[in-house]
Amino acid sequence: MKKDVIAMLLAGGVGSRLNVLVRKRAKPAIPFGAIYRIIDFTMSNIANSNIDVVGVLTQYKPLSLMEHIDGGQSWDLFGRTRLVEILPPKTGEEISDWYKGTSDAIFQNIGFVEDYSPELVLVVSGDHIYAMNYHEVIAFHRDRKADATICLIRVPHEDVHHFGIAETDDQGRITNWVEKPKIARSNLASMGIYVFNRNPLTKTLTEAAKKSGTDFAKDVIPRMLQKKRVYGFVYNGYWRDVGTIHSYWRTNMDMLREDSGLRVKDWGIKTNQSTKGEVGDRSSTYISGKARIKNSLIARGCMIEGEVTNSVLSPGVRVARGARVTDSIVFHDSSIDTHALIQYSIVDKQVVIGDSARIGIGDPAPNKTFPNHLSSGITVIGKLAKIAPGITIGKNCVINPDVRLTSTKHKEIPSGSTI
Structure with a gap:
């Protein structure tokens, strides 16, 4: 041919x-x-x-x-x-x-x-x-x-x-x-x-x-x-x-700025939205009456009861009552529990952020292990990580995939850390 x-x-x-x-x-x-x-x-x-x-x-x-x-x-x-x-x-x-x-x-x-x-x-x-x-x-x-x-x-x-x-x-x-x-x-x-x-x-x-x-x-x-x-x-x-x-x-x-020049709908960008092991489409997104959303992109299947500002959320993300997500990217099926705070972070798939945990807080010290990767303040949480309630994680931190952070061992993780 x-x-x-x-x-x-x-x-x-x-x-x-x-x-x-x-x-x-x-x-x-x-x-x-x-x-x-x-x-x-x-x-x-x-x-x-x-x-x-x-x-x-x-x-x-x-x-x-x-x-x-x-x-x-x-x-x-x-x-x-x-x-x-x-x-x-x-x-x-x-x-x-x-x-x-x-x-x-x-x-x-x-x-x-x-x-x-x-x-x-x-x-x-x-x-x-x-x-x-x-x-x-x-x-x-x-x-x-x-x-x-x-x-x-x-x-x-x-x-x-x-x-x-x-x-x-x-x-x-x-x-x-x-x-x-x-x-x-x-x-x-x-x-x-x-x-x-x-x-x-x-x-x-x-x-x-x-x-x-x-x-x-x-x-x-x-x-x-x-x-x-x-x-x-x-x-x-x-x-x-x-x-x-x-x-x-x-x-x-x-994606959140009209003047950025990034115009996905106008460009005709296609994707494969099917997920292995799932049948049918995601449900509609639920936004509670007390939720607050500002300048954010939220996919289908999300449940928003807290506050989302200047953020991009993939399908299936849950933001619980009193939780706040700001200037962040959250991948599929992650949960941000009650009164948790995430700012200036990237959260991979199926991560659980426990009640009142705080991510992206503190001084902007570069990451000690990967200073060339993380120095602008962004914290990255790897796939399937679990962050226990009440933990504070600083800026420029890396939490590796599958890590389980418990409050008894990791109550406060300083900026620039890798776990």
């Missing part, structure tokens, strides 16, 4: 800077915006661009991601000519191994690409929040007679060290490329979105692999710049890399 364009979606990264949020799941599978997962944005962009063959390259803790994607039905990517195929590493074979990097993942699946003999291969990441019609990039690529096109976005100059940075001429051709420089003349950053002509791509991947090259930004793009026509498509819309705790929290908060 021949296709003009196929998509290869990279979804196997660890995302270690997201700390306990990726302890039990892959980064693209993290819930976002109450009812979505991060990968939904890229999957929807592919479907909305009428690209109907997608290879999803998974590796790290892929189970929940695979269950979410299922057969692609939620994005109308299923049938005789439309499909999503999960492509895990082919471990155990002589010619293959665990994916060692972004380009190595595509290299190990050249056979999948060749099955469809596409003119173009779209390579995208599953861990960014944005909307894009990929056919605009493809039209630009064809118009420039490019061998490769990289999507670029302008970032603050102080952030260039996080990205691959390109310099371009007046026609958009990339004249210089630097991976994560400390200082750069340009602020045009790679979005991790590439369009390649198939033959130059497969040839360059093979050449890079022979030299132990495993990464697009470090090994493939510099090699292509030497011999091929590589262009940069500058994107001016909303795009966020949610690879840190703070950027993930901030981007969720953009």
